[in-house]
Amino acid sequence: MAASIEEKKIQDELSAIIIWAERVRVAVDEAESFKADCQEVGKQVDRLLQMLRNVARFAGSSQSLYDRPIRRVISEVSRHIERALTLVRKCKRRSVLRRVVTIVTAADFRKLLNLLEASVGDMRWLLSIFDTENGGASGGIVLSLPPIASNDPILSWVWSYIAAIHMGQLSDRIEAANELASLAKDNDRNKKIIVEEGGVPPILRLLKETSSWEAQIAAAAALYNLANEQERVRVIVNELGVPIIVNVLSESLMKVQIQVASLVARMAEHDNVAQDDFARENVIRPLVTILSFETFVDDQRTNLGKPSIHSLVQINKELEKNTMVGSKSSRPYMHLYSEGSSSRSGQNRKERENEKPEVKIKLKIACAEALWMLARGSVPNSRRITETKGLLCLAKLVEKEQGELQSNCLMTIMEITAAAERNADLRRAAFKTNSPAAKAVVDQLLRVIKDLDPTLQIPAIKSIGSLARTFPARETRVLGPLVDQLSNKNPEVATEAAIALQKFSSPENFLCMEHSKAIIEFNGVPPLMKLLRGNDGTQFHGLVLLCYLALHAGNSEALEQARVLTTLEGADRTVVSQHPELKDLVSKAISHLNLYHPGVHSQRLAYGPL
Template sequence: MASVDKQRIEDVLACPFLLAERIRSAVEEAESFKLECGEVGKQVDRLLQMLRTLVRFTTAVQSLYERPIRRVVAEVSRNLDRALTLVRKCKHRNILRRVVAITSVADFKKLFNFLEASVGDMRWLLSLFDCENGGASVGNVLSLPPIASNDPIISWVWSYIAGVQMGQMADRIEAANYLASLAQDNDRNKKIIVEEGGVPPLLKLLKESSSADAQIAAANALCMLANDVNRVRTIVSEMGIPIVVQVLGDSPVRVQIEAANLVARMAGHDQVAQDDFAREKVIRPLVTLLSFETFLDDPTTQLGKQIIHSIAQINKEMEKNSPSNSWGYRPYMNSYSNLSTEGSSRGGSHRKDRENEQPEVKLQLKISCAEALWMLARGSVHNSRRITETKGLLCLAKLVEKEQGELQYNCLMTIMEITAAAEYDADLRRSAFRTNSPAAKAVVDQLLRVIKELDSPTLQIPAIKSIGSLAKTFPARETGVIKPLVVQLSSRHQEVAAEAAVALQEFASSDNYLCTEHSKSIIEFHGVPPLMRMLRDSERTQLPGLILLCYLAIHASNSEALEQARVRTTLEGADRTVLAQHPMLKELISKAIYHLNLYHTGVHPQSQSYMP
């Protein structure tokens, strides 16, 4: 037998009618407890009348929310089945059979309670679907059906979802806001909302073009739900990504803010969503929105000309690729689809509205778009490459230069993710961070400015990490990127000093073919004394400082600065104390000591071989 959720709604509604007819026949045939059986018949008739009314409601509603109907009617059917079983026991005249059946007045009292509960459930259900009397509105939450007496949340969720799916526009907006508030309370509420089918009506409401408030309410509710990979996957499986991308590309500013927030939330919690957003080409509209009005104050600079030209090209491509028919799906990769643009002529008016928006609203749009790009780039070489191909690096560099606070931070974190991807992908490194690239130069200049001029670990750390990730792109003559990192080895913020040491490791490591030249530059900029101090500080700075010191000893062993600082003695002591906690350092420390011995005890390098 199919489960209730898999049966057609018509079959679910037919079941209690068949049971009711059997109960009527059993009541007429009852030989004992006739009074009680007659009362059962009256209760069943009440339920039948309610069920008929429910059937009329369900046929009149175009977009029916079935979940509460299935649950309530299934419970009604169970109670009717109980009634049929009990009434049939009253048919037999034989006293022995009556004794064996063990039927009593108490059994009927218990049955009456069940049937009365079903009447209460049906009364609540009818109020939910009675459109003439405010059905599918949040006002129905004030009542509580017996089926939800042990868990009131379920009835609230049913009412709100029904309001979103079947109510008038004002009710739909209010219900979506209530769902968002309920989801904000705890993860259990989020789980119930998703399990009870809340995602499809919210996506449908988000897709509505007639009301910006409706789209904002829906996007906010979905954003509240999307903090778990399984719930994000539900949104993905309901074709949510094409809807979100379309809304982001052609909506009022306040709607675009919520859409960008939803992109960030989903991409940040699920790699599948992150990849599918990229397939739906979400990066281009995000970069376009992020660059809005960013370069108007400086249109004559070479950087400004390049970015304006790039964004113009992006906009032309988007207009060319946007169909003008109404909302609809067409086949796309991985069973997904690109949504066509409804009323593409609205794009111009939205741009005009965007220009006239309040500065704080424009700022929030950029903050949300920058966070979305950050989440899309995180751990993804492909998405990082797409951002660089849309000239996003130029835009990010300019915003880091001009802005402060959350927007500046989000842009720095996006750059950090892109550079981290470039560190492990040589093609991305060569294409996006060529030494003669204006975008790469702009980014590096701003990273160095943040490192040198700002006294904020929150901003300095991603900038330092980014420079470290780009270590392989800098030629030996580019010592200007090394000096600021060496200076930060003496930072009063230990986390900044530690990150500076880690970044310098990328320059001095054997994986960098210019490690010898970079190691000498670090020493020439007086990097050894602060490293020696770091070894005496907490473990946070001790370990990265020790590793960097080993690299310097290996690749610049003949430096007098290393001998004067008694680095060999320090490493020999570290060999005994640190290895207990970090045994993987044994080979590196031994190799560093070996190279120092070669140059500072008069032994020629070719006369010995290193044995780890």
């Protein structure tokens, strides 16, 4: 209905211009002066009149009309025809006084004829992109330059490509989508033009072209290149692109899924509305499904003591139950450990099994990145990932894989644990002490922390820190690796270790005293003292941790032997001057240490009451 209304508006505009053009013909016949010039104007208007009627016939018969170039061109044509009518009417017989007041010159006609010639060129180009027999949208892509776009050739190319996607044959639509993807990749101005000229809706329709994986890849690539900014992502969302994208991800071939999963990641990265909409459309389940493909099969075959067949069956049963309850669609997604999709499972299973290993890895990398972006800053999405047994899958991939896939999985875990730190319900549900998935995650995080790669160590350390309130007092094994990293030569890693340990020893942690004593027992004080000699950020976080240890384990001999009291007094005069927010914490730590070491430096009693 909306389309017919738009076409009716176009028809109305064309009808109005045609009426003006016919009036010009009448005025030409009535002209008494500059007859030759008026006749030349009449010839140009006749050409325009014929072309306008052709466009009107096409607009009335087209099922899928791309009206952006039509509106721009006929707007220019309308102005020029109105100008022609005004000038030609001045050449009609009038009184001497009127002729003196209204002066017409040959220059006026030359300028008008140039404008009408430009309009003829614009109309000729407009008809060429809609011509079904001699090229155009249904017979090839037209890349000639109309006068209206002489100062901006990109505009005419974008019009031609979008028209081809609207109305062309499949091969032309694929070519046009690839060209738009290339233009969008060049710069943001091209992206803006494509979106403003209505390129998103036809590209989304092409993405639904399930008969051609080439078409789907071309469309997904074009959308991916457009979606690097919130406003443009929001256009895709508002055009109802999210359900289309999720459906394609769930049912397409692997080579298509790679591009679509990357699109999900980019849209979720740049727009929180897209992030929420993807979650509502249940995109997390197919992403986890793809990630889990072949992830657990090797464990069964090699019999390395990993999850038993019984446990996998139980996980499958739980997932099936969650799918039936949580899915918005009556079409269920495939099970987490199955190898095919719902509607074309046989075909997709065979395709997956026969696909090259590098393609499978690329797909998993893209899916892991999508989960990372979906989980980032989102408690509900992080909860959804844990409910699909995504944690166990991520832990397995961190254990077995390397490179970008391992890194993306770690970043996803980091975001999930950060969400759990903010939300007690998620923390209790997903990271229970007896949870196999939580245990697997922690085991892999501790293994990675001992690695030598800072890009992997940092998210792993952050993740353990975020889970600080989930560990019981007896779970001291997580503290040792963190304490060891206080001595890391990379200051960023050492600082992150100090921040993570703060979360164990912070007063907000119910077990802060037990954890503080354990940190000291792991010989954490000497490397922490060295950390205070680092840069400003390192000093700050090292000082906070040292104060927590002093407050919660002040009677420790290790603190006395390391002369922590002297260090804190010095910090009270230096570091605190740069960070006034630490003044109260440092003063409390000094006072608390004086309680346990009153005879060491009696002059220190001035810092606080005994």
